[in-house]
Amino acid sequence: MSLPSDILSEARKVAVVPDINAKWPTLQGISERVFKHNSYDDIARAIKKEDMEDPTAAYMFSVVMAYTLMLIPMFSSHYFDFHSEIPQDLNEREGFTDLTWSFIRGALTMNKIESRHLEVLVTGVQERKNHNKNPFFDTMEVGQYCDGVAFSGKDQVFLAEASQIQNAKADKRHQDQYKLARGLRDSWLSQMKSICREAVPPRDFAVFGSCTYKDESKLLQLDFQGAFRLCQFxxxxxxxxxxxxxxRMNLAVQxxxxxxSRIEQQIIMRRLASPASFDKQQQLSDALCKTPVTTATPTKPKKGSVSK
Structure with missing residues (x-):
């Protein structure tokens, strides 16, 4: 999951981030008012005073809402109604859906990026597993599923994997990192092939992901410059x-x-891609054929199975 420092510096330049305070002019003011407090109760009171017509305030409110039932009973969780800390026995789906994904999904929605979560099929993996298979004679394999996905049309531009917030197994970290890295590479190849059918892809073509282990979410990008480069930014x-x-909430929102913003900028670059002539399409196709093929991803043990 790491790169040499010189390569890492170059890889981080992919999809240079716009100034989010310039893009969202009310962000700084709302943050100063809301985050002058540190306790949850004070922050909840402060955010409720903000104008919910403002997308930044609405985003922050949705995050705060995920922790308590008292704000909007029909749609909220209720962890902080009964506890001063998140319960230790929270399962993986609860932690990801109620907490981690509320931060990521809200930011994606602010940027008009569609997303889904919980057992979403990764189309790039499915394509790789069934490459060169004849559907009339061969058994088609199902791809892998991930915890969260962001879309641009049919393209899966962001993939997320997550463990339990508390008491996660140590091997879960490595399994998810490996699975996410392979999934991102398959997604990159799938989308690159699709774009090359009609346009010249952006030079800094990239896909993005997040890998959450316990309470930390690492944000990643994958591109290709002679070799696949995966870096944490x-x-x-x-x-x-x-x-x-x-x-923590302030830094997570930022x-x-x-x-x-990185994902949105990548989507815009793709939409502005120049049309490719037939000769150019052939050149791009030949180049893609030389791209290293993703090897098979190790299978995950089935739940309830007993190892011998």
Whole structure:
């Protein structure tokens, strides 16, 4: 998951991030008012005073709402109604859906990027597994599923994997990192092939992902410059305690808005790609044929199975 420092510096230049304070002019003012407090209760009171017509305020409110039932009973969780900390026995789906994904999804939505979560099929993996198979004679394989996906049309431009927030197994970190890296590479290849059918792809063509282990979410990008380059460009920590809520939430909001801006910029670059002539399409196709093929991803043990 790491690169040499010189290559890492170059890889991080992909999809240079716009200034989120310039893009969202009210962000700084709302942050100063809301995050002058650190405790959850003070932040909840402060955010409710903001104008919910403002997308930045609405985003922050949705994050705060995920932690308590008292704000909007029909749609909220209720962890902080009964606890001062997130419960230790929270399962993987609860932690990802209620907490981690609320930060990421809200930022994506602010940037008009569609997303889905929980067991979403990764189309690039499915294509790779069935490459050169004849559907009339061969058994078609199902691709892998991931915890969260962001779309641009049919393109899956962002993939997310997550473990339990508390008490995650140590091997889960490595399994998810490996699975995510392979999934991103398959997605990159699938989307590059699709674009090359009609346009010249952007030079800094990239896909993005997040890998959450316990309370930390690492934000990643993958591109290709003679070799596939996977680098971490940011991370954030999920707030778990009422008394230490504000600092983590503030930094998480900033990181997720920057992530969404990177993805949005990549989408815009693709839409502005120049049309490719037939000769150019052939050149691009030949180049893609020389791109290293993704090897098979190790299978995950089935739940309930007993190892011998």
């Amino acid at each position: 940011d991370s954030f920590l999920i707030p778990l305690e009422k008394k230490e809520f504000g600092r 990181s997720c808005l920057k992530l969404a």
